[in-house]
Amino acid sequence: MKDRPGMAMLRDRVARIEQRYHKPLAALYLKTGLPLVDEALKGGLRRGAIHEFMGEGHDQMLCARPTQFVAKILAQVTGPVIWVMPPDGAPLLAGLQQTGLSAERLLCIEVHPARMAATIEDVLRSQGVAAVVADLSTPLSLTASRRLALAAETSGVTGFLLHRHQQFVPPSACWTRWRVGAVASPPIRMGQRALLSLAENFSLALLRHRGGDALNWRIGTDHVPPSSFSLAAILAHDALAQGAPAARSGLAAGSVWPGKAGAENRVCQ
Amino acid sequence: MSANEAALLCGIQPGQMLAMARSLVPDLASEPVAPERDAQALRRLAEWCRRFSPLVAVDAADGLWIDTTGCAHLFGGESAMLVAMEAALASHGHQIRAAIANTAGAAHALARFGSETLTVLSGEHLVQALDPLPIAALRLTREENDRLHGLGITRIADLRAVPRAALTRRFGVEPARQLDYALGRQKEPLRFDHPVVALQATRHLLEPIGTAESIMQVMQVLTQEIASLLQKKGLGARRFDLVCHRVDDMTQATRIGTSAPINDPERLYRLLQERIETIDPGFGIERMSLHVEQAERCVPVPAAGDLAGSGQEEKTQVLDLLAERLRNRAGLHAVYYLGESDAPFPEAAQQRLAAPSDMNTPSLWPRPTRVFTQPCPIVPPDLAEDFSPKRFRWYGKTLSVCGADGPERLHGAWWQNPLQAGAIRDYWIVEVESGERFWLFRNGDGVHRWSGDGAWFVHGLF
Numbered sequence: 172m173k174d175r176p177g178m179a180m181l182r183d184r185v186a187r188i189e190q191r192y193h194k195p196l197a198a199l200y201l202k203t204g205l206p207l208v209d210e211a212l213k214g215g216l217r218r219g220a221i222h223e224f225m226g227e228g229h230d231q232m233l234c235a236r237p238t239q240f241v242a243k244i245l246a247q248v249t250g251p252v253i254w255v256m257p258p259d260g261a262p263l264l265a266g267l268q269q270t271g272l273s274a275e276r277l278l279c280i281e282v283h284p285a286r287m288a289a290t291i292e293d294v295l296r297s298q299g300v301a302a303v304v305a306d307l308s309t310p311l312s313l314t315a316s317r318r319l320a321l322a323a324e325t326s327g328v329t330g331f332l333l334h335r336h337q338q339f340v341p342p343s344a345c346w347t348r349w350r351v352g353a354v355a356s357p358p359i360r361m362g363q364r365a366l367l368s369l370a371e372n373f374s375l376a377l378l379r380h381r382g383g384d385a386l387n388w389r390i391g392t393d394h395v396p397p398s399s400f401s402l403a404a405i406l407a408h409d410a411l412a413q414g415a416p417a418a419r420s421g422l423a424a425g426s427v428w429p430g431k432a433g434a435e436n437r438v439c440q
Numbered sequence: 441m442s443a444n445e446a447a448l449l450c451g452i453q454p455g456q457m458l459a460m461a462r463s464l465v466p467d468l469a470s471e472p473v474a475p476e477r478d479a480q481a482l483r484r485l486a487e488w489c490r491r492f493s494p495l496v497a498v499d500a501a502d503g504l505w506i507d508t509t510g511c512a513h514l515f516g517g518e519s520a521m522l523v524a525m526e527a528a529l530a531s532h533g534h535q536i537r538a539a540i541a542n543t544a545g546a547a548h549a550l551a552r553f554g555s556e557t558l559t560v561l562s563g564e565h566l567v568q569a570l571d572p573l574p575i576a577a578l579r580l581t582r583e584e585n586d587r588l589h590g591l592g593i594t595r596i597a598d599l600r601a602v603p604r605a606a607l608t609r610r611f612g613v614e615p616a617r618q619l620d621y622a623l624g625r626q627k628e629p630l631r632f633d634h635p636v637v638a639l640q641a642t643r644h645l646l647e648p649i650g651t652a653e654s655i656m657q658v659m660q661v662l663t664q665e666i667a668s669l670l671q672k673k674g675l676g677a678r679r680f681d682l683v684c685h686r687v688d689d690m691t692q693a694t695r696i697g698t699s700a701p702i703n704d705p706e707r708l709y710r711l712l713q714e715r716i717e718t719i720d721p722g723f724g725i726e727r728m729s730l731h732v733e734q735a736e737r738c739v740p741v742p743a744a745g746d747l748a749g750s751g752q753e754e755k756t757q758v759l760d761l762l763a764e765r766l767r768n769r770a771g772l773h774a775v776y777y778l779g780e781s782d783a784p785f786p787e788a789a790q791q792r793l794a795a796p797s798d799m800n801t802p803s804l805w806p807r808p809t810r811v812f813t814q815p816c817p818i819v820p821p822d823l824a825e826d827f828s829p830k831r832f833r834w835y836g837k838t839l840s841v842c843g844a845d846g847p848e849r850l851h852g853a854w855w856q857n858p859l860q861a862g863a864i865r866d867y868w869i870v871e872v873e874s875g876e877r878f879w880l881f882r883n884g885d886g887v888h889r890w891s892g893d894g895a896w897f898v899h900g901l902f
Contacts, residue, residue: 228874228876229834229835229874229876229878229901230876230901233810233812233900233901234810235808235809235810235900235901235902236901236902238809238810239809239902242809251758251759251762253762258773258774259813260813261778261790262809262810263786263789263790263807263808263809263810263811263900264778264779264780264789264790264800265780265786265789265790265802265803265807266807266808266809266810267778267809268800268802268803269802269803269806269807270809273800274777274778274779274780274796274797274798274800275777275796275797275798275800276759276796277777277778278759278762278763278775278776278777279774279775279776279777279778279792280766280772280774280775281772281773281774281775281776282771282772282773283771283773286771286772290771290772293769294762294766297762297765298758299758299759299762300758300762352875353874353875353876353877354875355842355871355873355874355875356843356871356875358842358843358871359843363824363825363826364824364826364828364844365841365842365843365844366843366844366845367843367844367845367869367871367877368843371877371902372875373875
């Protein structure tokens with residue numbers, strides 16, 4: 172008889188855990204748009220969890236590539252996106268729109284760095300929001316990240332943390348941690364000039380993944396926004412594309428090239 | 441009998457008998473004395489005078505107190521304020537005498553007994569200005585006035601010369617106190633009425649409350665009452681105050697602003713609930729009231745759900761509700777939507793909007809997602825034969841360029857800013873060996889001085 176309240180609580184918890192898996196796959200995961208990455212993550216980035224992103228090299232302070240990556244993911248889902256940032260840290264709207272994220276879905280909140288964690292948590296707990304993106308100027312403590320993870324889990328809102336600083340990022344309670352960096356793309360030579368290839372290659376490193384392995388990818392994506400016509404297809408018949416490396420064909424969905432280092436390298440093509 | 445200016449011109453004197461006045465001016469218009477209507481008109485005038493200062497009180501019979509502290513500069517100084525006041529009241533048919541002084545007593549005396557209609561008195565001249573005035577200026581009763589006159593004390597200077605102890609012994613405390621009030625030796629309490637709020641709901645509580653749950657319960661009752669009042673009038677609240685009176689006679693006010701007129705009890709309640717942590721109940725709250733400070737006409741929205749496209753509206757409504765909630769939250773610097781502006785340079789090409797706009801067209805040119813708050817100046821890079829940057833220094837490292845795209849030439853917005861007339865920026869996207877792509881620009885076209893000084897900057901990264 173003594174155990175009964177305990178049992179009821181346990182049943183309640185089991186029911187709540189099970190409830191999560193009764194939803195369709197799209198309600199559980201955010202697709203990255205890169206088939207191999209989605210496959211490795213068993214469907215994409217988990218909704219209702221916190222994901223951390225870091226830049227690499229000269230991009231550590233600015234986090235341009237991670238921002239672009241996150242914006243591309245968010246462009247594929249519907250629903251409001253809240254961007255929490257320190258004062259005067261707004262991303263460039265023109266760049267975000269080229270990834271497909273529209274301005275009317277995006278609400279920006281500027282807050283002092285000291286109140287950042289509390290604000291993110293507050294927004295994570297609100298209903299009807301698809302995702303929260305936060306620019307961090309200092310790493311979060313384990314406790315703070317745990318609070319965020321709990322808030323995200325209760326409300327089902329996905330959180331993206333962009334580490335815009337050069338400090339060491341301590342272990343956190345986030346579901347995944349990514350490093351998005353640059354990969355040299357072979358330039359197109361035209362006479363004296365070295366033009367840029369349209370495909371902007373980037374490296375994607377999954378540094379931590381709860382219940383999964385650390386992985387590495389090197390990806391060449393199409394630079395053209397999804398709403399527009401495919402410029403690569405047009406250029407395929409153009410003089411410019413003559414000198415382009417053969418590997419450029421079929422990049423539209425993001426082909427995956429062999430990586431250099433990491434716990435496990437996925438090789439394709 | 442009292443008379444106005446037109447009657448005075450006809451030779452009528454105040455205090456005459458009505459019959460005598462009628463014999464002088466046969467078509468004299470006369471009204472019986474109606475103190476109640478006078479008082480009412482004075483109250484209305486006091487209400488109207490709130491345009492000069494929020495603190496206005498009626499000074500019984502024929503005067504108004506206006507506390508101008510912190511308001512005079514809005515009119516360009518104290519004397520300018522008095523002139524503006526006289527002109528505004530003259531257009532309503534009122535002739536006034538007014539005085540601004542450091543103490544209420546001095547202002548009262550100067551307005552009624554001063555030599556000029558408009559007087560501004562600064563602190564150091566207070567005594568000199570008051571000395572020649574009759575003691576009637578000191579708000580004394582008639583009896584006290586007569587007794588002082590009987591002793592030959594007719595001016596304030598005489599009264600000031602009388603030893604205080606003797607004065608108090610013979611005439612009571614009142615003359616001395618009034619003198620102190622006028623000279624600022626003692627602070628005078630004035631009662632200013634609070635502005636009449638069109639809509640308010642109040643709850644007096646039997647027991648002082650202190651817990652968040654009970655405060656929330658009272659809030660719910662108040663919002664429901666206010667919402668039904670607003671709905672009846674077809675109004676929506678734009679700004680409302682929750683005022684909590686505590687047992688220790690402290691008053692706490694919480695002000696809440698809304699982005700659109702609302703009269704939905706749920707929304708009002710949610711906004712109030714957001715601020716509950718800022719209320720300090722102390723020893724308990726005994727009275728809570730909700731005032732609507734600013735209300736606007738609220739267009740009723742038809743119930744959604746039957747027509748196509750209502751789902752989209754609902755979605756944006758979620759964002760609007762959230763924005764409204766966050767705007768009322770303390771500690772946030774700004775809550776805004778991003779929108780495009782028509783400025784050509786990227787750092788000015790976006791603006792902060794209070795409401796989302798769907799007028800945005802994605803740029804045809806590649807744009808990074810992040811730029812530096814200020815473009816970072818760099819040493820002019822080595823240029824290749826086609827004038828594209830070949831090598832540049834960035835944070836102490838020399839980076840050599842593998843590929844470059846550009847220039848994308850942007851012209852300054854001379855129609856907005858005359859300083860940008862003729863200004864040109866040439867933007868380059870360059871990829872360095874590690875694969876990072878930088879967004880560089882040069883001020884000017886590199887040939888003409890008028891187009892810019894030729895300095896190079898890193899604006900962002902792709």
